[in-house]
Amino acid sequence: MSSHYEAPIRKPLVLGDKSYGDISNDIARPVETPPNIDWWIAFSIAMAAFLWGLGCMAYTLGTGIGTWGLNKTVGWAWDITNFVWWVGIGHAGTLISAVLLLFRQKWRMGINRSAEAMTIFSVIQAGLFPIIHMGRPWLAYWMFPIPNQFGSLWVNFNSPLLWDVFAISTYLTVSLVFWWTGLLPDFAMIRDRAVKPFQKKIYSLISFGWSGRAKDWQRFEEVSLVLAGLATPLVLSVHTIVSFDFATSVIPGWHTTIFPPYFVAGAIFSGFAMVQTLLIIMRKVSRLESYITLQHIEMMNIVIMITGSIVGCAYITELFIAWYSGVEYEQYAFLNRATGPYWWAYFLMMSCNVVSPQIMWIKKIRTNIIWSFVISIVVNVGMWFERFVIIVTSLHRDYLPSSWTMFSPTFIDIGIFIGTIGFFFVLFLLYARSFPVVAQAEIKTILKSSGENYKKIRDK
C-alpha cells in the first residue's frame, strides 16, 4: 500500500539519486561517526546552561520559592509560563506522527522521528516545573493517588492540577511508546551495521530483538496504527486539560470557555515552530537535506500559518467577548492586557503570533530557509509571551485594586528557564548522535514512489 503509484506532478519527498543503501548510510552516519567540533561546542553550551539551571533549581529547593519574583498577588509567573510553553511545544511530535499517519500524509516520514523526540524532551522540561514550583517539592508524590498511611488522605479530583498530572503523564507514556515502536526497525538497522561489540550489544537491547520478519512488520504496522489512534485524542486532550488550569478558575482573563481550542491551536502552532527551528539546523548539520526537503519546510510553514491564524482569531474573540459580556472585571482585564503596564508583552504576543506568520502567504518566503528559521524563532518567543500575558496580566490586576501589584523575574527565574532550554538541547544533541534521526524504514517504503530518481525513471 505504501509503494503505490504517485502522480508525477507531486514533488518528490526524497531528493537525489538515493538507493536503499544510501538511505541506510545517510541515517546511520551520525551514529557511526564521531561528532565534529560544532557538535561539541553546541553540547558544551547546552550543558553549561543546563548546569546553571540545575544550580538555580537547587538554590530554590534549599531556600524557598521566595527566590523567585512571585508575590501575594501573582502566585504563578515564569514557572507556569514555562510549563505551558514546553507542554505546547511537545504537541507537534504526536500530531505529526499520529494524526498525519492517520491522514496518510507521507511527508511526515522525514520529520516525525525528530518531532517525536522533541515532544518527549520538551514534556520532560514541562514536567519539571509543576514539581519545582511547589513550596514543598519533596512532597510532590502527594499529587498522585497513592494509598498512604496519612489517614484517609486522598487527592482532590476536582482540581485541574490533578488532571494535569494524569494528562501529562499519559501523554508522555503514550508518546514514548509510540516513538520507541517506530524506532525498533531503525535501531535494528544500526545494530546490524554495528561493528563494535558494545554498540552492537546496546542497539540489540534497545531494538527489542527486531528480526525483520514479515510478522514483525505486520505487527509493527498494526501497533503503529493502534497507537496513532490512541495518541490522536491525546493531542487534543493534553492542552485542553492544561487550559483548564485557567479556564475553570474565577480570575478574569482566565475564566474563559474558548481556552481549550485556543490552547490546542497555540500548542500545535508553537510545536511546529520548534520542529522547524530544530530541523532546519539538523538537516544542514547531519546532511539530511535529501530527506527533510524544502517541501517539508513549506508544509510546516503552512501549518504554522494556519494555526497562527486560529490563535489570532482566538485573541480577537477574547477581546470581543470581554466587551460583549458586559462584565466589568473581564472588560478591565483585557483593557489592562492590551494597554496596561504589560502592554509590551501583549504587543509582542500579537505581533509574533498573529502578524508574523501571515507573511507565510507569500510562497517565496515560506520556501525560504532563513525566513522560515527566523519566523519559527519569533513564533516561539511570541508563544512564550502569550502564556506570560495570560498568567501574569490576569493575576496582577484582578478583582480588588488594593491587591494589584506587578511581577518582575529574578535571576533565578531566568536561570531555571535557561536551564530547561539547556537540558532540552543536551537531550536533543545526544539524541542526534545516537538515534536514527529519520525514520529510515518508513522512508524506504516510499522511496520508489516518491524518490526523485525513481520518479524520473518511471516518468521516462
Added chain:
Amino acid sequence: MEKKNIYWKGFEELNKESEIVKSLEQNEFVEKLPVGNEGENKNHNRRDFLKYAGFSTAAAAVVGCEGPVIKSVPYVVQPEQIIPGIANYYATTIADGYDFSSILVKTKAGRPIFIKGNKDAKSMNCTNARINASVLSMYDVFRLQGPKLSGENISWKNFNSSVKADLSRLLSENKKVVLLTQSFASPTTEKIINNFIQKYSNIQHVVYDAVSNSSALDAFENSYGKRALADYDFSLSNTIISIDADFMNDWQGGNYSSGWSKNRVPNEDNNFTMSYHLQFESNMTLSGANADNRVMARPHQLKQVLQSIYFSLRNQKYNGPSLGSYLDRYVKLAVESIKKSGNKAVVISGLDDVDSQEIVLMINELINSDAFNIKSPKLIFQGSDKDILNTIKELKSGKISGLITAGINPSYTLPNSDEFSQLLNKLEFSLCFSMKEDETAQNSKYIAATPHYLESWGDYEFKSGNYYLSQPTIKPLFDTNQFQDVLLDLIDSQNSFYDEIKNNWRTNILKGKTWGKSLQDGYYYSYDNISLNRIKSNLTFSNSPSSNDDTLDLILYTKTGLGDGQQSSNPWLQEFPDPITRVTWDNYLTISYEDAERLDLKNYNVSNGALNGSYVNLSNENHSLKVPVIIQPGQTPGTVGLSLGYGKTQAMSEEMNVGVNAYRFYDDFKRVHKVKLTKAEGDHEFACIQLHNTMMGRDEIIKETSLKEFVEEDKSVWNPTVMVSKNHIETMVTSKEVDIWREFDRSTGHHFNLSIDLNKCNGCGACVIACHAENNVPVVGKEEVRKSRDMHWIRIDRYYSSQDTIRGDVKAKDETSGYREYRSTQTNLEKASANPQVVFQPVSCMHCNHAPCETVCPVAATSHGREGQNQMAYNRCVGTRYCANNCPYKVRRFNWFQYSENDEFDYNMNNPLGKMAINPDVNVRSRGVMEKCSLCIQMTQKVKLDAKKEGRRVRDGEFKTACSESCDDNAMVFGDINDKESEILRVKDGDRTYRVLESIGTKPNVIYQVKIRNSKKI
C-alpha cells in the same frame, strides 16, 4: 527450706587447705580488684582505660551530634493558677507616657501573649495597634538585663548605695539635680516623688512629654485653674466639628473612637440619625479620612476658621483676614450645624497654641456641649513646654549638676538632642531609668534597668476620680527594678512600691471597694467629680502670619503604628501598614500633588510594582533633613506632613533602624514649622502594601449610600440584590438557579459569620496587630514587604475616590460608552482626587461557602469546615499557590521562606525571648505552605469545649475572633447564625448587609454593612 545448690568450680576446691578457696568464701574474687580511689592505685589498667575510652567516646558523640536543644524547665511545684493549656487573664493598665488604657492580658503558661481592652472598665479601656503590640516589646532582646554603672554591670545593692552616696554629696554641696520624668498620672508615684524631693531638697521634678500637649494643658489651666485636659464623649454629640484634631488616633491621649462609632449607625433606636462629622485639617489624618466632610486648610487658616466659628456662634463679626469663599462656606456650614444641634454639638481642636485651645473650651462652654466634660478632666499629661525649655537652658548654663531621667528618651526626642546628649555626658551625676540602653541611657552614668509595664506594679488616675491599677503579669524576666522601688530605696523606705500603692489606695482612694477586688478589676471609680470654675474669661485672638510662596508649613504628626516612637523596635509595629498611606517600615514627607509637581517630586512603581519616591531636603534656619516623599491625596497644598517616632538608632537591630528623626524639627515643641523644600538626589525605596489607591469605580467592593437615601429609599435602591445573567435572564445571585453547587445542610451545628460594619470601622488597625499576636503571623521585613509579600491575615484596604466622591467614581465608570471613553475613564480612575473621599475596608479570608480555593487544591489541603470556615491543613499543603491565584479577594499568604528561626528574618521569631510571645494554640507555619485567616478556630473551639464541659449551650457573644475582640468600635460582630437569638443573625438579616464581589457566587461568610455617609453638599 531453701535448698542450696553447690556448684563445682575447679580443681582447687579439692585442696581443703587452699588459700584461694578460703578467700573465695569471703570474697567474690581471689585478689583485690584494682579499683579504688585515685591515688590508691596509680596504675591505670584495662578497666580504667575502657571506662575512660567509653566515656570520652560517648561525650564526643554527645557533643558531636548536636541535637536541637529545647530549653524547657518543668515546674517543681505546680503553681495553683497555672494549668497547661488554660489561659489566665489579668486586668492591668498601660500608661507609658503616650498610651493610656485599662487592659486585660492573656497569659499562657505564665507568659503574657495577648492584650485586649478591659471592657468592664467604663472609661479609658480602648486598645490600639501600639497597645496590642506592646506585649511583644517585653520580649525584646535589646532590653537591659540589669543595672549598669559607667557601662559596667553592677548589682542593685551597689548601684543603690552608689547612687545614694552621689545624691547625698550633691545635696550637701547644694547642687541642683533635676528629676525629668514622663507623665505618670499616678497618685502613689507622685507621693513617692514628693517624699524623694523632701529628702533630697536639691532635686526639682520636671515632667516631660515627648509629644507635647502643653498648649491644651496651659489653656485648661488658664481657664479653670487645673492642669488637665477636657474630656469628650463623642457618643453624646451628633455634630462633631474637628479643627485639626485627629481624635481617632492619638489626639490628647486617644480612646475617643469608640464613642464616635456609637453614633455612626442610623437605626430604629436612634430614629435613623447619625452624627455629622466635619473635619478641617492640613494633613490627611485618620479622623479626616473618616469625616463626612473634610476641608483642607493651612495651619494659619485653621486658626482663623476656629476664630470665625467662635464669632459666628456669638453672632459677632469676625474681623480677621478673609478666609476665601471655600473655607467661608464650610465655616457657615459648621456654624449652622452647631446651632442646629445645640448642646449635642462639640468642637475640638488640635491646634498647637494656647489661644486656640482656650477658644475651643469657650465654644464648648458656650454651646453647653454634652460631650464636653470638665467635671472629670484627663490627667494623663502633665508636661509643660516652659519647664522643659527652662531645664534645658539651665543645663546649658551649667546650673544643673545632675539629671535623673525616667520613662523618657530626651537624647532621641529633643530637637537639639545631640547638644543635650553632650551636656548629659558632661554632667557630674546622671541616672537613667530605662528598659533599654537607648540614646539617653548611653549618655548617662547610671542606668537603672526597669521592667516592662507587664512586669510592674502601678496605679493611675487617668481622669479625676477614675483610678486604675497595674499588676505584674509575669515575674520580671531580667534583673530589673521599678523606678518607684529605687526611689523608695533611696529614701531608705522599707516599703516596696506595691506596699505603698496598697497603703495609699486603702487610706486615700478606696471607698467601699476592697483592694483585692480593685486589683482583680483593674480599676476603681470614686465618682467624686471635681467642680471647676472658669477663672479667665477674656480670649486673645492672635493670627499666625500666612506664608510667602516658597515656604511650606511642616506639620509634625504621630503615626498610628509608632506613635511617639518608644516602641520602634517592635517588629509588629514596624510592619504595620499606616492606615492612610499603607506604607510600612518608614516615615516620609506627605506632600500635595500641586507641590510635588512644582518641585518635580515623583512617586512611581518599579518593575515588580514596589513604590519609589523622590528625596527632598527639608530645611529651616535650624535644621535640615533628607526625607523621602509620598504624594498624599488630601494633603493641603502649601503644607507637608512628617511623622515623629522614626529614625531611632540605638538599642535596636539594624533592620528596625528606619525612617528619619522628625523630632529634629520639633523646636519649642510646636507641631507646625515653616520649612523650605528642595529636591534631593536619589530615590527612596518604600515598602508599601497597597500600590493601587482607588477602587476604579467598582461598586461590588464597597457599597455606599447617603443618609438621606438610606432613610428615605427602599433597600432595593441603595443595596439592591446583585443580579447575574442566566440564559439572558437577570437572576438574583442568591437564587438556586445560578448556583452550580450542591448545598450542604448547614442548619445544624454552628455556622460562623463575621460582619464588618463600614460605618463603624475607622481603619485604626488594632485588629491587624491583634491577629498578628493571636495567630503567630510572621514578620517578613521591609525588603519582603516591598516585594508584595506581606503576611498579614487581615488587612485594611484604603481606597481614595478619584472623583470628588466614591459614588462619583461608580457613576463615571457606568456612564462611559465606547472604547476611547472607556479607556480614558479607566486611566483617570487610577488617580486619586486631590481631596478624596476615603473608605476603609478590613479584608480577611472571606470563608466562602463556595470557595474557589477549595476546588483547585490538588491535595485537598484547603477544605470547607462544618461550621462555615474555609480551613487550611498546613501539614497537607504542598504549596502550588493555585488557591491564592484563584482567590478573588487575594487574602491567602504564602510562606516564601522559612520565617521562623531563620537568621535572614531576624525578628521576634528568631530568638528565644521573642518566641515567648508565640501563641501555643496556633502552630508556626513552615516554608512552602499557604496560610490565612482561620476565623480564629482555636478560639471558637475553646468556647465550644468550655460550654460542653459545663453542660450548657454556647451563649451569644461568647464566640469571638481576635479581630472582633480587638475592635473597640464594635465594627466587627462575630457569631453563630444558627443561633436564632444571636446578634450576628440580626445583623446578617439587616438591610445593610452585602457581600464583597457577590456576583462571582462565592457566598462568603464574612459580610459587610453598607457605608452610610452623612456628607453635606454646599
